Amino acid sequence: MADHDTHHYDQLSAFLEELWGEGYLSPGGPEEVSRVIEGLDLTGKRVLDIGCGTGAITLSLRRDHGAAQVIGIDVEDQVCTLAQERIAAAGESHAVEIRKVTPGPFPFEDQSFDLVFSKDSIIHIADKEALAAEVFRVLRPGGYFAASDWLISHDDAPSPEMAHYISLEGLDFNMASPARYHRALEQAGFEEVATRNRNGWYHEVALEEMKTLTEQRTEFEARFGAELIAENIATWTAMLEVLATGEHCPHHLRGRRPA
Ligand SMILES: C[S@@+](CC[C@H](N)C(=O)[O-])C[C@H]1O[C@@H](n2cnc3c(N)ncnc32)[C@H](O)[C@@H]1O
Structure with missing residues (x-):
């Protein structure tokens, strides 16, 4: 990353943590994490967290x-360092433990985790079929995959509004449908594969986030710079359009490796 990009990334992460909570690079806080793993008992279990962010x-x-024991993996040096410090x-x-990894197969043995968890990170992994096979491989029989991710409602080309929103995010967004x-x-x-649509919830939350951003714009600009805030207001405006239509539909995903 060039210095300018690194600074922008730091500022963007700091901004997102201001909006979503310290150490959170996705919305919903501890309550949403609890919902992702609802009904699962983690006591004494070995857990993998894919895309751990700042930890x-x-x-x-x-x-x-x-x-x-929890092992968090991520592809970014900066977030791994912050997570390790935390x-x-x-x-x-x-x-x-936090491990910096390269995209691709996980550096773990077969059947070595009781739970594979992920929060809003597998959007960055394009090959969902290879991902599912890898998650299955590292799970012990009877183990669960429990994740949250940002999905698109269908398998066709994104609508112009969705394509516009994705371009504003400026990240490698590989959104897949619940069906895929x-x-x-x-x-x-x-087995026990289940998907739960969180569009209704996040639409409400994102409206609140937009309200905070616009009402406190001057304070946000003073802290994070006018350019970054203008970019994010544009992103949120575009995101709210596709949340309103349901095309952008965060989901919880669940599956169990047969015992
Ligand atoms: C939106 S953040 C979410 C971080 C964290 N799960 C949270 O909710 O706070 C997405 C994270 O996924 C990471 N990531 C991107 N591609 C990845 C990959 N192939 N494997 C693991 N992590 C990846 C990014 O570096 C980033 O830290």
Whole structure:
């Protein structure tokens, strides 16, 4: 990353954490994490967190949900460093580990996790079929995959409004439909495959976020710069359009590797 890009990335992460909570690079806070893993008992379990970001959720899987060991993986140096610092400061380095990985197969043995978790990160992984097969491979029999991700409602080309929104995000967004995830998980061998649409919830939350952004625009501009705030107001405006139509539909995904 060039210096300008690095600065922009730092500022963007800081801005998102201001909006979503310290250590959170996705919306919903601890409550939404609890909903993703609803009904699953993590006590004493070994957990993989794909796309751990700056690590607040990775840490919470251990501290608030009782996992014995959590490994968070991410492809970005900066977020891995921040996550490691957060975990060390919490005194949990013995039980929570962060690993920088390269995209592709996971560097873990077969059947080595009880739960594979992910929050709003697998959008960056294009090959959903390979992802499902990898998640299945590293899960122990009877283990669960429980994730949240940002989906598109259909398998056709994105509408012009959706294409515009994706271009504003400026990230490698590989949005897949609930049907594609469902198929990929079943083909990989998962049972009890379930998808839960969170569009209604996030639409409401995003309207509130937009209200905060516009009402406190001057304060946000002073802290993060006028350019970054203008960019994000444009992104949120475009996102709200496709949340309103339901084309942008965050989902929870679930599957169980047969015992
Ligand atoms: C929107 S952030 C979410 C981070 C965290 N799960 C959270 O909710 O706070 C997405 C994260 O996925 C990471 N990521 C992107 N591609 C990845 C890949 N192929 N494998 C693992 N992580 C990836 C990014 O670096 C980023 O930290």
